[in-house]
Amino acid sequence: MTPVDQLAPGQSARNHEARVAVAGAAPTAGPDGLHDATSDSRPVFPWRPLVLVLAMTDAPGEWADAVALVDDLQDLDVDARLALPSVPAERSRTVRPARSSESTLRTLRPDVVVAWDAEAVAAAERWATGLRTLTVIERAGDGADVDTVSWRIGRARGRVRGQFGSGAPARDLVPLVHRLAAGPHPEAPDPNVVIREPQRKWDVVDPKLGVHHRPSARTCTYVIGDSTPPASRRAAEALAGHLGRANVDVTLGDLSSPALAATADIVLLQGVAGDSAARDLVARRAGRPTVFVLDENDIGADGRLTAEAVDLAGRCGAAIAPTDAGRDLLRAGVDRPLRAITVAPVVAAERYRALAAAGRDAVPSVHEVIAWYPATDEPVVDDAIEQALRAVLDAHPAVRVDVVGGGRQLEGHPLVRRLSTTPPPARAARWAMFVTAGGRRPRLRVEPATLTEVGVLGVPSVVPAGWAGGPGRVRVERPEQASSWEAAISHLVDELPTRDALAFEAAAAAECLQRPAAADALVNRFLGWIDRGSR
């Protein structure tokens, strides 16, 4: 802790250290002796209640209790300061005393004044005009009591709202300090004073949602490898579209046109780990922003990054992942300095608008149609879902099932319709619920785009426990058991109010997180991160 004699008048050691940390250099302490507090004495990071122990009646050699109180309060996370009429013989561990003066009080602007004597009470009242929140605790008697003084209208005693005896320990004073610091202002506004400047009318008011701080134009080449899965490719294209809204001219390409990539302001590399051309490109760009985009193919069966991914990400020095799990994999797996953030998949703007419109305009279906996307990588769970849906169909004549993709599940069932791909939004918006167990890559934990999109449509989802929960989703606790799925699905079929509530929640959350303005915020963050790394 900084020695007290190196502090400014009225400053605490803690505050001094904060100032040094912010300024990067130690301010000068100023002359010896007792002086008015300076602006350096104000807390840099104010969160503790600020208390000024103020004495006006001189009592040379008798400041030990005041000094001790201040030190004890500091130890109890109260930002206590000391103002005295004469230099104390006892040195505080934590603060340098200031001179008792109006300047000290008004410079420090404490939340609470602990008035050491009657004259200090009067001084606080006199000097604190305009410091509307300042309250006073007066020292009264030798006992150990700490108590409030009524602030009830008609009985209040000005700013005095507490009392304590000389024998009261600091810890008993702390709750009162906290309470008074948060309490009602003792000083009313002056009706004759303009409280605040008239609100300025801004010259440019464009409350359009999203990016409206157009950064300067820049170019970006988004290199996507041939092995990139279709879903990842679509997510890349959506991100490219949103980057375009932020004045970034994005070219989607491959490594066959390295010249363009070499000169672009930003390069994103996805699905090209292990390609020597990618390594050469990074080297040629010589430190300009080149970002490794984590893909599911960059993760091996052991759940770790492939050696190629480690190498390329390390060379880039900057990486993005679609999930926090992927981001953490990068940070832990790359042994070179690496900046990594999460850039979640976003729905393309046009796609979002189509989905949202379909959700708004959806006309309820005559039948309750359950959409099921069978998974190829979760056979046990899919079997359970199939059994559950059969039971639901048997018990609910008005239910139908749309099986999208998948194999031979529910083959031949008269109430089941098979679709090879996701239907148009207007049709999907009429689904009563969406059921799926697949597409969750445990390594990256990327949720299928369909799950996101049905949220935009306002369709509730039924998913296995272990997935991220969220508004509009029902999680099945034992996904390998058909009875668990049947119970969850039947409940939603039978309880329309519950389903409606989930649908509303899903749509509200999706609107917040998936609308173009949200994507713009994501892109804004990404570009800020890029710029920070370029400094």
Next chain:
Amino acid sequence: MSVPVTVIVPVYGGLDDVVACLGSVVRHGADVPIELLVIDDASPQPEVAVFVDQFGEQDHPIPVRVLHNPQNVGFVRTVNRGLAATKGDVVILNSDTQVTAGWLDRMVEAAAADDVATVTPLTNFGSICTIPASVIDAFDLAGDAPRIDECAQFVARASLGLRPDVITGVGFCMLMRRDAIDVLGGFDEETFGLGYGEEVDFCLRASRVGFRHVVEDSTFVYHHGGGSFGESRRLGLARGSAILHGRYGFFRPANRRERTENPLAVPFAALELALDTRDPSRRQVLHILHSSPGALGGTEKHLRSLIEALRGEYDASILFPVESGFVLRTMWFTGDGPPVEREMLFPGAAGRVDKLVDDVAAETLRAVLDVDHYDAVHIHNLIHHSLAPLHALEDFDGQVVCSVRDLYLACPNHWLLFRNQAACGIPEDLEVCAACLPPTRGMAREDLEAFRGAVGDHIDVVDHWVFASQSAADYMLRAYDLDPGRIELIQHGAIIDVDRARRPLDPALVTDEPLRVGFVGMGWPKKGLDVVNRVADRLGDTSIEIHHFGKLRADPSPRVHVHGTYDNEVLPELLDLSGIQVVLLPAPYAETFGHVLTEAFVAGRPVIGTSYGALAERIRASGAGWTVDPDDPESVEALVRALDRHRPEILRAAEAAHELVLRPVAETAHRYAELYRRPDDTEPATAGATAPTEGEPRR
């Protein structure tokens, strides 16, 4: 021996209905002396006249007389003939009705007062006396096999027996006291010819000389309806209406008032509530709210969570204002499924209530308390109710709990912002209030004094004052002497899914990216938009970004990144996506709790919050942020710059936020359950009483 009540049944066709009607009258009889007078008005179907004659010749439990009009003279003249042929009170009964057990005795009882001219029962087809559709459906009264006697038993059992006054009786079944007939004469047969309006005319004539008309709301009489005079009904109604409005200038305004005040709203609410059986062994709480419980505000969400958390022990009903009155919504839990929800509209003034104590609001609450049993009443917000609930609850013998979510009770300008700008602290000097209330609330100083006097006079109506923070209680203590023994401090708890949304702040976000500060909440000066704008402007030369999440109601600085409205359930995800490291809440008014503060903590974000009120109280207790004076935007700017230069301070505060114990509303519910119980209840407290407070670290 007293003069019998004569039930006059004019008959003109409709044999099946006539058979059923007459049969029901003789079957049910009465304890009071009764006779039946059937007058055939030259029915066109001969079988009707034949039946009537045969009916009159048979032995019946009650005396039966039959008269025949030689020629058809119409309903009105037929009734008058019947009135002339009787000496006592009469009941005019349509031939397409069926009476039910006890009908006449109760109607006679309702006519006991000397100033009563007419009494009308409830029915399934009869103007203002028509029971709710839900009751009609429940007993298939519109179908081919109406369960008439069952319905009548239900009405008799469920009725509150209020016998409300109405402007006029309804002629399908109307008891007319002989005193009124003697004073007024019979129906105006010259004017009303074939019918439609004659009974209204009689009733309005009666009202003009001081008589009343009563609805016997525990009696049900079935009315087939629509058959009388067939297609000419519509024309007859229109003609009659024109005559009545011409004769009685007071009829139109009286009608309008009756539609607003709806004297049968409460009797009908009692019937609707009785349709669903609530388990009488379960306790029930009436919640008073200022808006629909389905709204998205923090109070509404908190209440929904609370009701759900207490479903094992408590049913709930919620009383809230709408444009045309007050709605009572029941939420009765039976098992694990969704609650039985039914809504009933009670009378109320259209639009905002602006009287100190709104009489209609008070009467409505008293009526609500009458229609069902409540163990406790929980006031969540009095806005739009006036102070009426404090009056109406004086005689309530259950527990009254009042959650002080805003400081409306301390001042009608519940923001406690002088001229909507600066925190006022509830001034001692009412001249300050005199300069604020006129422009902000259209009120004078005297109104404030009256308001506080009215609140102060009824402070003890409330058994438990619940505050979510000590500072909120301290603000109230500025204005009122609350009994400390009645003050409860119960933090609201998180209204979003803490388990799902809780996350630490990624340190790399703090150290590796530009500083982004998020202003979350309504975008207007009351929430600090002025401060945010100034700070954003002054930080324009830096890489620091200022973002706003919420609805805008004033102009933002062009340097503010505007995101629009948000769903607080996913605020943590939104803050992650946007790269926000710190949340800024610089509202000039003193929060009583701060749901957004909780949501920011759930997201692992430290908060820059106002240096007084609940935000300051919670930030100082936790160290999960910093406090600023909204009156000093330069200090906000200085703090943000300092945080930008010294990122470890952000990490310190973020860690403090992540370490906090943040409880969902459900974990606070046991506290409310204890408050709802009467002092003599011996049930043990609900489990969960040992959950730690917010200020304690998680480990």
